[in-house]
Amino acid sequence: MSFFASSPAAPPALDLAPGTPLLTLRDVEKSYPVGGSTHYVLRRIAMEVRAGDFVTIMGPSGAGKSTLLAILGLLDHDWRGEMYFAGQPMHALSPKQRTAFGRQHVGFVFQQYHLLDDLTVAENLDVPLEYRGVRKSERQAMVADTLDRFGMVGKKDLFPRQLSGGQQQLVGVARAVIARPALLLADEPTGNLHSAQAREIMQLFQELNRQGTTIVQVTHSEENARAGKRIVTLKDGWMTEGED
Numbered sequence: 034m035s036f037f038a039s040s041p042a043a044p045p046a047l048d049l050a051p052g053t054p055l056l057t058l059r060d061v062e063k064s065y066p067v068g069g070s071t072h073y074v075l076r077r078i079a080m081e082v083r084a085g086d087f088v089t090i091m092g093p094s095g096a097g098k099s100t101l102l103a104i105l106g107l108l109d110h111d112w113r114g115e116m117y118f119a120g121q122p123m124h125a126l127s128p129k130q131r132t133a134f135g136r137q138h139v140g141f142v143f144q145q146y147h148l149l150d151d152l153t154v155a156e157n158l159d160v161p162l163e164y165r166g167v168r169k170s171e172r173q174a175m176v177a178d179t180l181d182r183f184g185m186v187g188k189k190d191l192f193p194r195q196l197s198g199g200q201q202q203l204v205g206v207a208r209a210v211i212a213r214p215a216l217l218l219a220d221e222p223t224g225n226l227h228s229a230q231a232r233e234i235m236q237l238f239q240e241l242n243r244q245g246t247t248i249v250q251v252t253h254s255e256e257n258a259r260a261g262k263r264i265v266t267l268k269d270g271w272m273t274e275g276e277d
């Protein structure tokens with residue numbers, strides 16, 4: 034099945050040539066104080082994600098996958114080490130500056146969709162554009178274009194509760210990419226879906242990736258991982274390339 038019958042998405046706001054380093058992590062560490070000692074969740078993480086990549090992070094429960102994704106998405110500020118985003122040092126920014134940068138350049142897809150229940154599909158899609166200060170006339174055109182690309186024009190006035198789980202996640206992905214982020218992050222994006230819906234979401238990710246979206250996903254599913262281009266594994270906070 035093909036999601037994008039019409040034209041491909043316009044290029045992202047931060048338009049990097051394929052292969053250009055998008056994320057570079059050096060010695061990234063995170064720990065919590067636990068009863069007088071230190072519990073490390075991430076240990077000396079070194080990682081590079083290039084524009085056009087589709088990376089899957091795997092590993093056992095509690096390995097630090099969601100923690101790492103929150104750092105990559107500039108949602109978590111309590112970590113040490115160096116992280117460059119399109120060459121810019123994120124570790125040198127204040128939490129407020131980092132959050133603003135993240136809003137501009139990162140889209141997030143969550144396992145539980147996290148759509149706003151009292152907003153329609155079209156209104157949910159408008160939220161990230163409003164956040165980024167896009168003008169109203171431009172926002173309307175972008176929402177209409179995205180509804181069209183994702184085959185959701187007929188659903189635009191429905192509320193999330195009137196959609197199936199798969200349809201809600203389709204809206205979740207559309208909302209994550211509508212503002213053309215440089216990076217799409219997804220934490221167990223198919224965790225609440227049955228297998229046919231999960232396959233559709235992975236096909237959608239592959240199509241977005243072919244069109245130039247850089248993707249990092251966390252998943253326990255081997256099938257989802259096969260949709261990506263490479264796998265990194267986390268175990269007890271340590272990272273290795275490839276499956277365990």
Ligand SMILES: Nc1ncnc2c1ncn2[C@@H]1O[C@H](COP(=O)(O)OP(=O)(O)OP(=O)(O)O)[C@@H](O)[C@H]1O
Nearest residue numbers: 065067072074092093094095096097098099100101
């Ligand atoms: N506030 C906290 N205080 C102490 N430890 C914490 C805190 N928050 C998270 N952790 C620990 O961080 C570790 C990593 O959690 P994280 O959610 O990143 O794992 P995960 O690999 O995503 O697991 P899962 O696959 O189950 O979602 C866990 O051992 C967790 O207990």
